[in-house]
Amino acid sequence: MDVTRNPNEHMAFGRGGPHMCLGNSLARLEVRIMFEDLLGRISKMERVGEIDHLRSNFVNGIKRFPVKVTLR
Ligand code: HEM
Known part of the structure; x- marks a missing residue:
């Protein structure tokens, strides 16, 4: 996924068709x-390491994304 893509339409919950995610409002709130x-x-x-992508013919996703977090 390229977050700098243009146009940058929201795609996570479907594109507004008959199967558009019913839980999208709850998921956005969460x-x-x-x-x-x-x-x-x-x-x-x-980021502190390589990103591991999911190997799947159906779903494009990230499996592992190692980060270092510094607390306040
Ligand atoms: C980040 C969280 C979520 C993501 C990324 C997500 C994503 C999706 C996607 C991509 C679809 C298919 C859309 C399409 O085919 O056009 C979908 C369908 C659906 N989602 Fe979600 N979803 C999330 C959370 C939820 C939650 C919290 C609920 C329920 C409480 C939910 C309930 C549903 C249902 C019932 C459908 C089927 C709608 C239908 O086929 O008519 N989803 N979701």
């Missing part, structure tokens, strides 16, 4: 709360 809480606790987060 992720927002998680980041709000996390950002209050840490001062720095940096």
Whole structure:
């Protein structure tokens, strides 16, 4: 995934068709709360190793993304 892609449309929950994720509002709320809480606790987060991608024909995802977290 390239977060700098252009256009950068939101794709995580489907593209708005008949099977658009029914839980998208709950999932967005959970992720927002998680980041709000996390950002209050840490001062720095940096990647410290290689990213491992999931090997799958169906799902594109990250399996391992090692980071070093510095607490406030
Ligand atoms: C970060 C969390 C989540 C992600 C990334 C996600 C992603 C997705 C995706 C990609 C689809 C298929 C969309 C499509 O085919 O157009 C989907 C469908 C669905 N999701 Fe989620 N989802 C998440 C959380 C949730 C939660 C929390 C719930 C329920 C509480 C939920 C319930 C559903 C249901 C019921 C469908 C099927 C909708 C249908 O086929 O009509 N999801 N989700």
